[in-house]
Amino acid sequence: MYKLHPETTDDAYEVEALYDLVFAPGREALSSYRLREGVPAEAGLSRVARDEGGILAGALRFWPVSVGGAEALLLGPIAVHPTRQGEGLGGLLMAEGLAAAWAAGWPRVMLVGDYAYYRRFGFEHLSGVVMPPPTNPERVLGQGDWAGITGPVERRLP
Known part of the structure; x- marks a missing residue:
């Protein structure tokens, strides 16, 4: 049984450690990280999952970007602790996160x-x-709604 809630600043250290564990520290060399530099994640949309003991089991973040001048969210990373994979937690994080994104407009x-x-x-x-x-x-x-949206994906600064 997991409890999902929006990520807070108190979760940040554990979430980063989980991402390092799942993706390795070299993950920050990926091009998607250039879009995240200096831009805060959408705190109200990003999610963490904790078990009954409060142990972090998974996390999902969203970032604001611009595509050809149109607003969009960049989903990722999404990660589930290796000892919790295969339990459907990634799907639960995805469903909760997307529902929050759509509800936020x-x-x-x-x-x-x-x-x-x-x-x-x-x-x-x-x-x-x-x-x-x-x-x-x-x-x-x-x-x-991607109809007519084309172009480069760029960072959106706050």
């Missing part, structure tokens, strides 16, 4: 990931949306 969400995994959550390939290199365009996925 965000029109579109994107991520960089494996289509075979993320299509079950309603993500489709985004053609014409260009992530900073060296991102494989086949891994740029989205859901929501």
